[in-house]
Amino acid sequence: MAISVRRATAEDLDQLRAQQARPELGLVDKHFEAQQAGSLIFAVAFNDDKPVGTALLDLESQEYNPELRNMYVYPSARRLGAGRALSEFIEDEAKSAGFTAVYLAVDPNNEKAVPLYVSLEYHPTGEHIFVEDPEIPQVEDGIEHSKHYAVYKKSLTVR
Numbered sequence: 001m002a003i004s005v006r007r008a009t010a011e012d013l014d015q016l017r018a019q020q021a022r023p024e025l026g027l028v029d030k031h032f033e034a035q036q037a038g039s040l041i042f043a044v045a046f047n048d049d050k051p052v053g054t055a056l057l058d059l060e061s062q063e064y065n066p067e068l069r070n071m072y073v074y075p076s077a078r079r080l081g082a083g084r085a086l087s088e089f090i091e092d093e094a095k096s097a098g099f100t101a102v103y104l105a106v107d108p109n110n111e112k113a114v115p116l117y118v119s120l121e122y123h124p125t126g127e128h129i130f131v132e133d134p135e136i137p138q139v140e141d142g143i144e145h146s147k148h149y150a151v152y153k154k155s156l157t158v159r
């Protein structure tokens with residue numbers, strides 16, 4: 001088993017479309033087009049040559065820029081290090097683009113993601129974003145999602 005991460009290519013799209021949590025939203029194609037236009041980076045994690053998850057670096061986020069968004073590791077591939085590898089890839093991309101920090105917004109009830117980000121030295125800024133109805137809830141069925149996502153920031157200048 002070897003986890004690797006790179007930007008999505010056109011050849012990856014069929015496999016990624018097949019894994020979409022909400023195919024009707026067409027997010028794989030929207031995100032790939034946005035990457036082609038230069039407004040985000042669409043990262044894909046592979047376990048050997050099989051895609052196991054994706055994440056975005058939004059380069060045109062309104063308030064908190066750049067923003068790590070839509071981190072998703074397929075349920076069958078959790079706890080193998082793909083989430084950590086995706087985050088680190090996104091951070092390296094942000095650094096290469098000249099940014100000194102990365103932001104993200106996480107549901108405080110997200111008991112998987114909060115420990116991931118804390119272990120990677122993201123810190124809460126104390127700010128919150130009001131999320132009435134998330135496109136894709138971060139928490140699993142049965143866990144109530146919060147309407148206030150916490151904003152976290154990681155400095156890229158201290159390592």
Ligand SMILES: CC(C)(COP(=O)(O)OP(=O)(O)OC[C@H]1O[C@@H](n2cnc3c(N)ncnc32)[C@H](O)[C@@H]1OP(=O)(O)O)[C@@H](O)C(=O)NCCC(=O)NCCS
Nearest residue numbers: 071072073078079080081082083084106112113115116138
């Ligand atoms: C959150 C998520 C991306 C983590 O992905 P992953 O590939 O399983 O995470 P990793 O294997 O890289 O785990 C890295 C660290 O995160 C923490 N972590 C991950 N899953 C965890 C869990 N279920 N419970 C507690 N801590 C967890 C641990 O510190 C872990 O390190 P360890 O395995 O050495 O203890 C994945 O669970 C997921 O896609 N969840 C649904 C979508 C989501 O919540 N996205 C985040 C939106 S902000």
